[in-house]
Amino acid sequence: MSLKPKSNWELIKNGMFGENTIFRMAISLCPSIAVTNGMKNGMALGIAVMFVQTMVNATVSLMRKFIHPKIRIPIFMLIIAGYVTIIDMLMATYARPIYKEIGLYIQIIVAFASIFARAEVFANKNKLVPAICDGLGMGIGFLLAMLVISFFRELLGKGELFGYSIIAGNPLLIMVLPAGGFLAVGLLMGFFNWIDMRFFGGKGASGV
Amino acid sequence: MATEAEARKLVVSVSPHARGDETVGRIMWSVNLALLPAFIMSVYYFGPRAIYVTGLCILAAVLSEHIYQTSLKKPTTIGDGSAFLTGLLLGLNLPPSVPFYVPIVGSVVAIIITKLLFGGLGYNVFNPALIGRAFLLISFPKLMTIWFAPTAKFVAMDAMTTATPLGILKEEGIVKLMEIFGDKTDLYMSLLVGNRAGSLGETSVIALLIGAAFLFYRGYITWHVPVPFLATVGLMAWVFGGEGYFTGDPVIHLLSGGLMLGAFFMATDYVTCPSIRKGQIIFGIGCGVITMLIRLKGGFPEGVMFAILLMNCFSPLIDRSFKPKMFGAVKEQKA
Numbered sequence: 001m002s003l004k005p006k007s008n009w010e011l012i013k014n015g016m017f018g019e020n021t022i023f024r025m026a027i028s029l030c031p032s033i034a035v036t037n038g039m040k041n042g043m044a045l046g047i048a049v050m051f052v053q054t055m056v057n058a059t060v061s062l063m064r065k066f067i068h069p070k071i072r073i074p075i076f077m078l079i080i081a082g083y084v085t086i087i088d089m090l091m092a093t094y095a096r097p098i099y100k101e102i103g104l105y106i107q108i109i110v111a112f113a114s115i116f117a118r119a120e121v122f123a124n125k126n127k128l129v130p131a132i133c134d135g136l137g138m139g140i141g142f143l144l145a146m147l148v149i150s151f152f153r154e155l156l157g158k159g160e161l162f163g164y165s166i167i168a169g170n171p172l173l174i175m176v177l178p179a180g181g182f183l184a185v186g187l188l189m190g191f192f193n194w195i196d197m198r199f200f201g202g203k204g205a206s207g208v
Numbered sequence: 209m210a211t212e213a214e215a216r217k218l219v220v221s222v223s224p225h226a227r228g229d230e231t232v233g234r235i236m237w238s239v240n241l242a243l244l245p246a247f248i249m250s251v252y253y254f255g256p257r258a259i260y261v262t263g264l265c266i267l268a269a270v271l272s273e274h275i276y277q278t279s280l281k282k283p284t285t286i287g288d289g290s291a292f293l294t295g296l297l298l299g300l301n302l303p304p305s306v307p308f309y310v311p312i313v314g315s316v317v318a319i320i321i322t323k324l325l326f327g328g329l330g331y332n333v334f335n336p337a338l339i340g341r342a343f344l345l346i347s348f349p350k351l352m353t354i355w356f357a358p359t360a361k362f363v364a365m366d367a368m369t370t371a372t373p374l375g376i377l378k379e380e381g382i383v384k385l386m387e388i389f390g391d392k393t394d395l396y397m398s399l400l401v402g403n404r405a406g407s408l409g410e411t412s413v414i415a416l417l418i419g420a421a422f423l424f425y426r427g428y429i430t431w432h433v434p435v436p437f438l439a440t441v442g443l444m445a446w447v448f449g450g451e452g453y454f455t456g457d458p459v460i461h462l463l464s465g466g467l468m469l470g471a472f473f474m475a476t477d478y479v480t481c482p483s484i485r486k487g488q489i490i491f492g493i494g495c496g497v498i499t500m501l502i503r504l505k506g507g508f509p510e511g512v513m514f515a516i517l518l519m520n521c522f523s524p525l526i527d528r529s530f531k532p533k534m535f536g537a538v539k540e541q542k543a
Binding site: 170172173174175179187190 | 313346348351
């Protein structure tokens with residue numbers, strides 16, 4: 001990882017675009033396919049991940065002096081599991097209908113590579129404020145990715161957005177099925193790579 | 209003289225040194241020509257809708273290839289006939305009843321997603337026309353399973369919907385099929401000439417066989433894929449198709465569905481089937497087994513499309529495992 005200190009705003013931007021969890025790092029792809037068949041579900045999971053990511057980064061950053069390096073991984077696990085339990089119980093109480101649909105994926109946030117990676121790579125080595133900014137940026141990046149994917153999948157696959165009917169006629173049913181998830185993620189990833197190479201002189205996600 | 213000395217120099221170049229006059233374009237247009245009898249039969253049985261659906265498919269396929277390549281400033285390859293062939297095959301694989309946007313969506317998916325995004329002709333893993341059809345079947349399950357009864361009247365505008373022979377066989381059994389078509393000879397004859405409901409180009413077995421014979425004569429396809437494919441389907445239909453073992457009727461299964469179209473024109477696609485002869489036989493047998501598995505046990509009445517697509521995935525693996533030994537190479541001794 002680059003070691004030049006970045007400003008807080010740069011950290012947030014990095015999480016949103018430069019190292020976007022799904023489109024640039026290509027990790028945590030499982031929820032990006034499983035939950036994005038509707039914008040409501042995609043947004044709910046995105047917000048949950050944003051919360052967990054930020055809080056985990058903050059906690060790990062505060063505790064980094066006390067965590068013995070040899071047992072850091074179980075400790076990170078415990079911290080992540082704690083926040084996931086909090087968001088799980090909160091959603092089960094206050095967002096019952098959505099929780100019924102995506103509850104399993106809320107619990108599985110524990111195993112998200114992106115959250116664990118940021119705790120290990122960034123929060124464990126940085127002060128509180130940069131760690132929070134990094135977590136927030138990563139979380140927003142994940143949320144944006146979920147919103148973009150679910151926008152296209154719901155619009156094309158059901159003709160709806162947030163459950164409201166937008167276009168009439170026969171929708172492309174395949175887009176709300178798992179196969180359509182792979183198609184949408186692949187095509188969008190290619191599109192963002194193309195934008196990066198065309199307008200920002202990047203090398204594309206595979207050229208890292 | 210320097211120029212003369214230069215002219216006398218031996219020119220060293222890499223192979224191939226002698227070229228035949230076969231080109232990609234020539235082969236592709238020949239396959240298009242071989243599909244002409246099937247297209248004529250589809251116009252005869254399904255009327256103007258056959259021209260309408262197939263034409264839209266070809267137009268959308270060629271246009272999307274042209275627009276994609278010109279917008280990326282690449283040389284356009286619509287002249288080699290492969291986009292035309294994809295459109296034609298997709299059109300012949302659609303039911304006659306589809307509304308106008310179905311062929312267009314299918315062709316765009318077939319050409320842009322399946323072929324061009326993978327790198328163009330020669331790099332696609334899957335048969336483009338079949339992916340187009342699979343995409344449509346999963347996207348529009350209702351629209352893609354409305355079958356018209358053949359009318360054999362060019363002017364007939366209103367059509368009667370009915371089920372395909374395989375659909376009847378799956379849902380209601382062979383007795384019902386016999387009631388509709390009369391006795392066995394009548395059934396075989398209808399299937400052979402194509403007087404039955406089904407996708408536009410798949411119905412007439414005779415027309416497809418004429419086209420396939422042309423391709424065999426020109427040497428563009430060999431027996432290695434289609435014959436094991438058909439033989440496996442026949443064998444499995446005979447063994448497992450009836451009430452008990454060894455009582456099934458292989459002829460019905462061989463003549464119905466998209467089997468002839470798939471076996472001769474789509475499984476033999478150079479790009480997506482293995483290039484080694486032994487591998488092609490394995491490929492054909494695999495296609496046959498999966499087809500019959502879907503027809504007899506699966507949720508769809510017809511399985512040729514999914515069978516070929518699934519075997520397409522295995523083509524590179526089959527090629528690798530049948531790679532011939534290098535001449536003179538000694539088998540490595542295991543320590």
